[in-house]
Amino acid sequence: MALDEYKPQSGDAELENKELKYVGTTPDRPDGLDKVTGKARFGADLSLPGMLFGAIVRSPHAHARIVKIDASKAEALDGVKAVVTRADFATGLEGEYGFVLENVMAGEKALYDGHAVAAVAATSALIARDAAKLVEVEYEVLPHVTDVDKAMAEGAPVINAAYADASVPEGMHPNVVRHHESGHGDVEAGFAEADLIVEDTYVTEAAHQGYIEPNACVAQMGSDGKGELWVCTQGHWYVQKHCAALLGMETAQLRVTASEIGGGFGGKTTVFQEPVALALSRKASRPVKLALQRSEVLRATGPTASASMDIKIGMKKDGTITAAEGTFRLQGGAFPGAPMEFSAMCAFACYDLANVRQVGWDVVSNRPKQAAYRAPGAPMAAFAVESVIDTACNKLGLDPLEVRLKNAAHDGTKASWGPRYDQIGMVATLEAAKAHPHYSAPLEPGQGRGVASGFWFNHGGETSVSLSLSEDGTCQVSVGTPDIGGSRASMALMAAEVLGIPYENIRVTIADTATLGYNDVSHGSRVTYASGLATIKAARAAVEKLCQRAAAKWGIEEDAVKWEDGCAVPSGANAGDFDPLPLAEITATMGSTGGPISGHFEATPEGAGVSFGTHIVDAEVDQETGATKIVRYTVVQDAGKAIHPAYVEGQYQGGAAQGIGWALNEEYVYGEDGRLQNTVFLDYRIPVASDLPMIDAVIVEVPNPGHPYGVRGVGETGIVPPLAAIANAVSNAAGVRLKSLPMNPPKILEALEDQAGDA
């Protein structure tokens, strides 16, 4: 289908106005039974004949020159079949491929604690781990830096003097590698109009995506140069492309199959151990399974960036924001790419501001290469901005939701990041939050309430879908976006809506890279929007063929047939008098009436609608111990249209749960030696069920004009407001403003003591 046929030029180009039968219902999850019975196969669940087990040798130093690697003792160990180092990968890679390779396997320098420097394959996992310990690496230890502000200060150790791109002004430290600045209006004039100016600095620590399933894969390279890879990933075409480049292969020679995935949240949008497993398999000529330990996941796969942020907001006595300014310094590990531009662009995106300016700095340090984590860059910016707004509201005695409503972005607002908004739901989420019983419920002594709003762009991306009908009238849909949030159910519902057959008659499969056209990664909250749109278009293509078959059977023109509720019917009285012809009757004879009936769609949908959310949190703080308990939580978010509302609620609740962890406990703790101190879940504390209240989810539906059913992505916006909403609740409960995440008991006690000392 040609691109021009579907692209949303403007307005309601895609949006349908019809009653929906299947979309908006909550049928059983197609993957539920396999997952609860243990049948679902994840990254480490595949075994092949003759399979070896891999282990990675990692740097114990935060920054060190690799002088020499001697693997002779490891190679001599009985059962060891291969050892690889950087010499076993492609050379001459530049740009992003070069950064990815350098992260996957260190070259001249180890750049962070846990950086891979070699790998071993052996006949058992135990032998592989023993052999890894026998690989002797001689290091020249170098000075290191792991803090964002220290990394950009004069005299900080230089990670790589060649990283900075042309956006960085002269005179900055070489660790400052990218720069962003945007905004509009005159912020100084705006601040001059303000009755109150609040200005402060906020910091957040890096947090890991915390997916339950550690990264794992099984690789098999043949002597003919062809390869197979089974992997838990958010994007197997990305894996295919990058592994092929890093191994020096042609892309089509590597077939990648996505396993079930035990969480990704953005962290599995890149490669870590996959190219290493392939290199080991190529060298050993046997399949290799490489499954990371949790400590490896935390030390060497990408957490989010940490941030240091300066925010200044001017407000009139009536709550009108006259100007807003923010500087966002993000540390994203030892490679360029910290999402500081998204911090900057999302920071004030919820508001209609005449004067706004935002600046971002991407800073490298001796930490693992950051990876995306749901709405990368936005949550920390919202924490800082929404905290300052809350402070201003408290100082002026204003209701925080009313102030947000007064300043809220609406249809046609010139966004803080440039363009004017189309149809958006910011005001609708605020109105829904204000009307929710939670907002007017009384608080107990020691409790505080916080609210915050958040924004995320959402994304389209390259998408391919293929759909085929069976003779019995059932349907198979092949999509290329790994199901990280219930997309198989959503695709089946959308196909059911177009075809007019029951949801249960449709099976959706995640196809491998050899059986479907290219697909962008499952990221950017794009899957329900983009793969959903492609599924609808593919189903429509099949319906067109079904109508053609009916027209031929009835001996009437093709355009005299339309599709209604799963049947071909004459389009009007003049078309003839024929009984409705059900889909299953047409497919039963399709082999003899023109051949198999299928539909497919390949394109890059560009109509993803932006999304807003508003959260309400009640927190209770123990003033003696600093312990915090979240006692009530409500998420309000615009979904455009909820295809499967239960999954949408799950996305909202998941965002809140992860936000509670990030806000209260999760952090990367580095020692003076630059080594990560908390490398297991006993020390890196993600929330467990007993830490969480029931999380109420309110779905607002302001349709996205760029999708037939109005879908907006919902996977990421839910993580944007929590840090701020929780911080506002905790600060209001404690009676002191918390400006540093995580707000763990020692930090809360310190803030209380500082306040008492100041009094």
Place this chain on the structure above:
Amino acid sequence: MTPRVQVHLWSALRRHTGGAEVVEVEAATTGQLLEALRRDYPGLGPMIDAGVSVAIDGRIYATSLSQPVTPENEIFILQRIKGG
């Protein structure tokens, strides 16, 4: 004749356009627009190569080089949107 369209840049790009945040180039499509920016302001080349999106009247086109642009459109160059 190819029309001239106004393009809004993010502020940090001013250093490569003689201080201008809004520039005018000849272009009828998003692809022509990016090529014209590269040609008229060579300093923008590395930024464009690093990945940009084009917003036309508020709609973000992440990758399309074939989207029509006219002098009536409000056009912004944005850093390429990625997500998790």
